Amino acid sequence: MTEPRPSSPGRVVELFAGVGGFRVGLERSGFRTVMANQWEPSTKAQHAADCYRSRFGEAAALSNEDIEKVLDEAEAGVRSLPDHDLLVGGFPCQDYSVAKTLNQALGLEGKKGVLWWQIHRLATMKRPSHLFLENVDRLLKSPTGQRGRDFAVMLVTLANLGYEVEWRMVNAADYGFPQKRRRVYIVARRAGDAARDPNEVLYGGLMARALPVAVGPTLATETFTLVGDAAEVSETFGATKGESPFRSAGYFTPHGRRVWTLDLDPEWNGERKTLGDVLQPEADVPEEFFVTDAQLKTWTYLKGAKREQRFHAGSGTPYFYTEGPIPMPDRTDGPSRTILTGEGGSTPSRFKHIIQTESGRYRRLTPIELERLNGFDDDWTKNGMPDGRRAFMMGNALVVGVVERIGRELAREMGVVAAGSRSEDAQASA
Helix, strand or coil, rough: CCCECCCCCCEEEEEEECCCCCHHHHCCCCCCEEECCCCCCCCCHHHHHHHHHHHHHHHHHHECCCHHCCCCCCCCCCCCCCCEEEEEEEECCCCCCCCCCCCCCCCCCCCCHHHHHHHHHHHHHCCCCCEEEEEEHHHHCCCCCCCCHHHHHHHHHHCCCCEEEEEEEHHHHHCCCCEEEEEEEHHHHHHCCCCCCCHEEEEEHHHHCCCEEECCCCCCCHHHEEEHHHHHHHCCHHHHHHCCCCCEEEEEECCCCCEEEEECCCCCCCCCCCHHHHHHHHHHHHHHHHHHHHHHHHHHHHHCCCCEEECCCCCCEEEEEEECCCCCCCCCCCCCCCCCCCCCCCCCCCCCEEEEEECEEECCHHHHHHHHCCCCCCCCCCCCCCCCHHHHHHHHHHCCCHHHHHHHHHHHHHHHEEECCCCCCHCCCC
């Protein structure tokens, strides 16, 4: 990992830090984290925070407490927060609806999406030059009743702070990584005096340089405008239901609140890694990860196609339950399926990965293999964390290499130069 020169604008604050995936990717790109926050309210044990501290040591600068409390104290003047250039976070996808209130100057009140509003609060207080965010792909089409409303609310609130926004829905496997993991990556920056050319942004901007795309048509038919304040957008955007207007890539400017969006095709001619590339030798795998003959029948049933008559628990009404097959075993000659939070534990499951070894035995994936699928070092989460929680953490994590590629382009744009490097170009190509 590298650090920026003292005069280089590379200071990062990381919210919802998890086990540090954002930090690993960004520090490889030349950034330096000056504060991080990780808090899991549903459990006394703070495994993710413990892992974060163990990996980054005294430099972790980690706050393991409710971010709402942290920001409340900062606004009250009883706590100071560091200035920073880049605010990052992989925040949960919740309900971002808002309502007008009499006691808030901005007229905004988060109903359920409180974690987005904490990002908004910190950006309002500190006004970093850039934000870099990550979320599940359904953010672009949530909620079900008002497709795209949540993302529209986010864009309007960022526009109120003077930010323009690029976004891309990225499947990591499309760029050579060994896991099919779809996530939305969002980069916001302080807007200039006028909107940029949307074609230049979408086909040659920061995201396209980090994650190349095939050249496509012009975007004239894909343009629309966000009308009204955040509360009005919350009430009216996407109210007719149907398909979200937000496609897998887009550019938004606060000038006129205009949106250009379309689906872009990835273009990647580099190395492609497979699930097989991350597997440990069979002899190194503990016996508890192997499936017994008694369990194998259950695994096969759960992953198989079904059409079964069942009965409603309340009324007793009969119905047919159907579902398609899941690969059994998982293929190892291509990228893996997405790691889910329930990947851990020996209980047979429809959604956990199961592979067949060279000896013919079936087994689950180990924590080390799950870490490798996300691009972490081996045993990144080993510090006293049970295997089930290690798997849970990887189900919540992001692919570090995607963050690193976007981070390198951010470093170039922001003028972040790693200490000891001779030029910005040298750092970008490291």
